[in-house]
Amino acid sequence: MKTKYDVVVIGGGPAGGSAASTVAAGGLDTLLVERDSMPRFHVGESLMPETYWPLQRLGLTDRIKAAGWQVKKSVQFVTHNGRESEPFFFRQHDDRDCSNTWQVERSEFDKMLFDRAAELGADCVDQTRLVDVKFDENGKATGVVLKDRNGNLHDVECRVVIDGTGQQSFIANKRGLKTINPDLKKAAIWTYYRDAIRGEGDNEGATIIMQTETRDAWFWFIPLSRGITSIGCVADNDYLLKGRGKPEQVYQEELARCPGLRPRLENATQLGDVRTAKEFSYMTSQSAGDGWVLVGDAFGFIDPVYSSGVYFALEMGIRAGDAIIEGFKKNDLSGEQLGQWTESFREGSKWVRKLVHAFYTKEFSIGRFMKEHPEHRGNVTDLLIGRVFHENAGNMFDDLDASIARAKTEAMAV
Numbered sequence: 001m002k003t004k005y006d007v008v009v010i011g012g013g014p015a016g017g018s019a020a021s022t023v024a025a026g027g028l029d030t031l032l033v034e035r036d037s038m039p040r041f042h043v044g045e046s047l048m049p050e051t052y053w054p055l056q057r058l059g060l061t062d063r064i065k066a067a068g069w070q071v072k073k074s075v076q077f078v079t080h081n082g083r084e085s086e087p088f089f090f091r092q093h094d095d096r097d098c099s100n101t102w103q104v105e106r107s108e109f110d111k112m113l114f115d116r117a118a119e120l121g122a123d124c125v126d127q128t129r130l131v132d133v134k135f136d137e138n139g140k141a142t143g144v145v146l147k148d149r150n151g152n153l154h155d156v157e158c159r160v161v162i163d164g165t166g167q168q169s170f171i172a173n174k175r176g177l178k179t180i181n182p183d184l185k186k187a188a189i190w191t192y193y194r195d196a197i198r199g200e201g202d203n204e205g206a207t208i209i210m211q212t213e214t215r216d217a218w219f220w221f222i223p224l225s226r227g228i229t230s231i232g233c234v235a236d237n238d239y240l241l242k243g244r245g246k247p248e249q250v251y252q253e254e255l256a257r258c259p260g261l262r263p264r265l266e267n268a269t270q271l272g273d274v275r276t277a278k279e280f281s282y283m284t285s286q287s288a289g290d291g292w293v294l295v296g297d298a299f300g301f302i303d304p305v306y307s308s309g310v311y312f313a314l315e316m317g318i319r320a321g322d323a324i325i326e327g328f329k330k331n332d333l334s335g336e337q338l339g340q341w342t343e344s345f346r347e348g349s350k351w352v353r354k355l356v357h358a359f360y361t362k363e364f365s366i367g368r369f370m371k372e373h374p375e376h377r378g379n380v381t382d383l384l385i386g387r388v389f390h391e392n393a394g395n396m397f398d399d400l401d402a403s404i405a406r407a408k409t410e411a412m413a414v
Contacts, residue, residue: 001125001146001154005031007324008144009122009162010130012038015296015313016164017113021058022321023162024122028328031156032117033146034126039107043190043277045230046072046207046222046307049090050386052098054314058116067112070103070205070225075384077366078210078260085367087203093381103205103224109310133161133171133292141171141291159291159333160324164317166297169284177284183357184281184303187240189251190220190232191275193268198223207307210260215362217254219261220304228271231261234304237278247276279304281356288339293320299342302349303356311386312349319345348389351397355383358400363407373399 009020012034020032034040049072055061074087090099118124127149134143143157163171172178199206208221217235224230233240233254244250251274255261283300287293296313319341327337358364370377379396387393 001031001123001128001148001156003155004157005029005123006158006328007031007160007162008033008156008158009164010133010144010170011035011164011166011296011298012114012124012126013042013110013164013166013296013313014113014310015298015317016162017110017117018054018058018314018317019162019164019295019321020117020122020124020317021113021120022318023324024117024120026321026325026328028325030117030122031158032114032122032124033128033130033144034114034124035129036126038114038126039111042106042110043188043230043232043275044304044307044309045103045106045224046220047101047104048307048311048384048386049099049101051101051311051314054311054318057318058113058314060112060116063112064102064104067102067104067108068225069105070223072101072103072205072207073099073202074199074206076199076203076206076208078208079365079367080211080213080215080259082259083367084260085370087199087206088377088381088384089202090381090385093378093385099385103207103222103230105224130165130170133163133174139289141289160327160338161292162317162320162324163292163294163298164296164313167280167301169282169294169298171292171294172284172298175286177286178282179285181281181283184360185237186234186279186281186303187237188232188234188277188279188304189240189247189254189274190230191251191273192224192271193229193231193265194227194271196221196223196229196231196268197264197266198229208260209305210258212254212257213259214257217257218305219254219258221261221264229268231265232304234279237280241276247274281353286335287342289335291333291338292335293324293338295320302353305356305359306352306384308349308352308386312345316341316345344389348393351383351388351393352386354394354397358404361404363411364404365407368407369400369403372403376400
């Protein structure tokens, strides 16, 4: 680790790894810093198909295909009474290789990104903690203070800091830029099982979203490689984690209320303890400034339900990296230059956010909406694929809002 770089990237997840690879490939002297020892555990194993494009840009598609991870060809929903939707098969919508994706082991996936940044010329260090980001009197980022695995402090100068610190959101919290969405204060409890019953044929690797009987919670079902399945419960934070006992007990209580999941676990074996996390949705009021930019969950977090996190992180890392490379060429490292991509990103990602809000409306039913508007099946599949950065991405939402309004009126009349 040197004392001066062009760019310092904090965080070795998908956002930090893709950003570091991009700027290093662009010829910038780059340092990538990860707090934990790589590889390290991380949840969020399910990828959207649109991850194909940033992975291709990073030169990783062949390695991903060779890694042996479970191929994901579809998404499926199960209602509160156990009724299964027709799977949304991605290749029925777009018959190209990019319509298949993967259920990855995040420890291995993130390490692949970390190593790729090193291959492209970045200095990559793990077990090194961010102590502070330094700003001058005008609010321009000028460097970072790091603490290595031996407890030694390092004062590192740089011209740009990329904050990929995840939900720690270091710069956003330091500068008071983080705004929690009060309607999406969720929490998750999850664990892993061996030999859970999966879908058949091309639906074997499907991510399945299953509602509980009360619709107060939902489960993700993510088939991984080696016969292991990630299964987690998500609900309002207060409902799930306050006044109900230990997380293990709450998990089993919600499992007993999930008719779509119980039969899939009849002969399955739980592996390890349950884990918990707060999944609060938030955005940042400012995403870039002079000499700094936010990427990944440091930029904002929506919700785990549609598995958008890794794709959005990769996309943000590359977009930020391109803006930084251009800024160095123009000798313009202003917030306007470094964040030139952020408004178009917000515009596209808002459609996933809107679909998340619909999902948490109890009157919403994807099956009902498809029966009412079969012409929108392609629109829904686009959103599940992650294809949101185009002008027609939101075409279905007028009809979706009307469908939910009718369902609410019918529920009130009963």
